[in-house]
Amino acid sequence: MNDRVIIFDTTLRDGEQAPGASMSLDEKLRIARQLARLNVDVIEAGFPISSPAQFEAVQRIAAEVEGPIICALARAREEDIRTAAEALKPGKRTRIHTFIATSDIHIDAKFGDVRYGRTLAEKRQTILRLTDEAVRLARTFTDDVEFSAEDAGRTDIGYLAEVVQVAIEAGATTINLPDTTGYCVPDEYAAMFRAVIERVQPPPYVVFSAHCHDDLGLAVANSLAAVQAGVRQIECTINGIGERAGNAALEEVVMALKVRGQRFGHLAVHIVTPYLMETSRMVALATGFPVPPNKAIVGRNAFSHEAGIHQHGVLRRRDTYEIMRAEEVGQQPEQIRLGRHSGRHGLFSRLARLGIEVPEERKEEIYQRFLALADLKKEVYDEDLRRLVEAKPTADPENPYQLMEMHVATGTHRAPEAEVQIFNRTTNTLRIERATGDGPVNAIYKAIDRAVGAAHELVSYELRSVTEGADAVGEVSVVIDYNGSRFKGTARHTDVLRASADAYLEAINQLEQFRADRESVSFVRAGIMQSFGGAAA
Ligand SMILES: CC(=O)SCCNC(=O)CCNC(=O)[C@H](O)C(C)(C)COP(=O)(O)OP(=O)(O)OC[C@H]1O[C@@H](n2cnc3c(N)ncnc32)[C@H](O)[C@@H]1OP(=O)(O)O
Numbered sequence: 001m002n003d004r005v006i007i008f009d010t011t012l013r014d015g016e017q018a019p020g021a022s023m024s025l026d027e028k029l030r031i032a033r034q035l036a037r038l039n040v041d042v043i044e045a046g047f048p049i050s051s052p053a054q055f056e057a058v059q060r061i062a063a064e065v066e067g068p069i070i071c072a073l074a075r076a077r078e079e080d081i082r083t084a085a086e087a088l089k090p091g092k093r094t095r096i097h098t099f100i101a102t103s104d105i106h107i108d109a110k111f112g113d114v115r116y117g118r119t120l121a122e123k124r125q126t127i128l129r130l131t132d133e134a135v136r137l138a139r140t141f142t143d144d145v146e147f148s149a150e151d152a153g154r155t156d157i158g159y160l161a162e163v164v165q166v167a168i169e170a171g172a173t174t175i176n177l178p179d180t181t182g183y184c185v186p187d188e189y190a191a192m193f194r195a196v197i198e199r200v201q202p203p204p205y206v207v208f209s210a211h212c213h214d215d216l217g218l219a220v221a222n223s224l225a226a227v228q229a230g231v232r233q234i235e236c237t238i239n240g241i242g243e244r245a246g247n248a249a250l251e252e253v254v255m256a257l258k259v260r261g262q263r264f265g266h267l268a269v270h271i272v273t274p275y276l277m278e279t280s281r282m283v284a285l286a287t288g289f290p291v292p293p294n295k296a297i298v299g300r301n302a303f304s305h306e307a308g309i310h311q312h313g314v315l316r317r318r319d320t321y322e323i324m325r326a327e328e329v330g331q332q333p334e335q336i337r338l339g340r341h342s343g344r345h346g347l348f349s350r351l352a353r354l355g356i357e358v359p360e361e362r363k364e365e366i367y368q369r370f371l372a373l374a375d376l377k378k379e380v381y382d383e384d385l386r387r388l389v390e391a392k393p394t395a396d397p398e399n400p401y402q403l404m405e406m407h408v409a410t411g412t413h414r415a416p417e418a419e420v421q422i423f424n425r426t427t428n429t430l431r432i433e434r435a436t437g438d439g440p441v442n443a444i445y446k447a448i449d450r451a452v453g454a455a456h457e458l459v460s461y462e463l464r465s466v467t468e469g470a471d472a473v474g475e476v477s478v479v480i481d482y483n484g485s486r487f488k489g490t491a492r493h494t495d496v497l498r499a500s501a502d503a504y505l506e507a508i509n510q511l512e513q514f515r516a517d518r519e520s521v522s523f524v525r526a527g528i529m530q531s532f533g534g535a536a537a
């Protein structure tokens with residue numbers, strides 16, 4: 001027993017206590033079956049006294065779910081314990097878990113009634129008696145009785161040891177010392193167990209248990225520290241759901257014990273970890289509590305890499321940035337996710353996996369266009385990549401600007417909107433721009449102007465049909481003006497918006513060509529002037 005850690009799952013009890021997490025009977029049964037597949041040692045199925053629905057859930061789980069021990073919670077009260085025992089009756093392996101609070105704060109707040117005593121000392125004595133009675137009564141129904149000293153983490157250590165002693169003498173086989181309020185820090189929580197074990201000198205069959213809440217985000221760290229102090233049961237929940245900030249997350253505790261086994265004396269944990277992911281999803285669905293993407297082990301990003309340097313590393317050796325295998329917890333392996341932080345290694349390895357061969361001479365252009373797209377989108381998907389590669393430059397290679405992609409949206413109740421991707425051969429960059437306009441052509445032209453940083457004016461635009469029928473080819477002629485010089489572009493297409501864009505860009509390319517020629521002439525002139533000792537202006 002000492003060489004393994006018992007995983008006590010309380011998703012259906014403490015987990016369900018999270019505000020808004022209530023689950024239906026069917027959902028609880030489904031989750032309990034999944035927990036059995038996951039091979040948890042104990043399922044805390046509910047608190048039967050609390051309602052007929054809770055009673056029925058515990059009863060059905062005890063009757064129908066085989067494998068794990070089925071446990072029910074009960075206050076240190078006769079009616080709770082009898083009700084728990086009744087609910088557990090159909091089960092083969094069952095546990096009654098009875099508890100009472102032991103910290104001064106809890107005693108003061110919850111047992112203020114004089115029937116518990118007038119002074120703290122008297123109340124403490126009453127709690128010792130209630131502990132004894134509750135455990136003894138529970139033992140009349142099962143040999144497997146767990147006792148919890150609620151708020152143990154804030155309980156006077158001498159008194160805590162006394163309560164534990166009484167519980168063990170009354171027949172408790174598991175002693176749970178919860179950090180009910182998530183107040184403890186790891187070395188403190190571990191020290192509490194060491195001190196109690198030292199004072200009580202428990203018989204070897206008694207298992208000490210940790211139950212931690214996450215109010216300071218320390219539930220898992222505290223649970224693991226407790227293991228280092230001799231604890232051999234951890235109470236936890238799937239996705240860490242539970243009261244307030246939740247409980248220790250089962251998946252985190254289990255994987256920490258496995259991945260860092262040497263830190264814990266290689267204690268065995270019998271969880272079938274490849275089921276962790278689907279169990280997490282099932283609980284998220286049933287409770288309506290989504291799993292944050294950065295959640296350890298079961299978060300969508302837990303094994304994903306977007307940063308170029310990380311992608312480069314993991315593509316060569318996964319352990320560069322992964323301390324466990326994604327498959328071990330039921331996640332997809334090698335999750336290279338492409339976005340604005342990705343580099344060439346990540347991009348081209350994904351393209352290769354998609355079976356897309358990229359000729360050497362296109363690589364830089366594709367990478368630049370990928371970056372421009374990634375700046376606009378949170379994530380670049382395979383479909384985006386296919387389109388990106390397929391949209392080859394088709395225009396005259398002499399032209400500085402090429403239209404790579406264009407999207408136009410218009411409707412009766414929305415302003416026409418256009419998005420264009422313009423590749424600049426001179427600077428080897430891609431610009432993606434959007435604009436709205438009075439009409440779709442106006443929106444396209446505004447977007448193109450933004451992409452090329454235009455300083456020209458549109459002088460005329462003409463559209464005529466050069467063939468007949470619904471699929472007629474339209475011809476667009478455009479004239480633009482730049483400082484008194486005029487440039488014309490003409491294009492034909494069945495799609496008149498496309499023809500409009502092509503014609504406009506042709507005119508702009510002519511203007512660019514004109515400017516480039518002028519600059520080289522003035523550059524030559526300046527050179528001649530300089531060589532004759534004249535002014536270069
Ligand atoms: C740390 C934990 O997670 S503990 C578990 C917490 N979970 C829950 O409370 C969920 C289920 N609870 C319930 O359905 C209800 O609270 C019930 C059915 C248990 C009790 O309901 P009520 O009888 O209406 O009492 P209420 O909840 O208002 O107050 C709690 C009572 O239990 C008593 N009590 C609290 N803990 C214990 C305990 N461990 N042992 C004995 N009595 C206790 C309180 O002193 C109080 O008693 P009083 O009614 O005589 O004053």
Ligand SMILES: CC(C)C(=O)C(=O)O
Nearest residue numbers: 099148150151178180
């Ligand atoms: C009943 C006990 C174990 C509990 O849930 C707590 O103290 O948080």
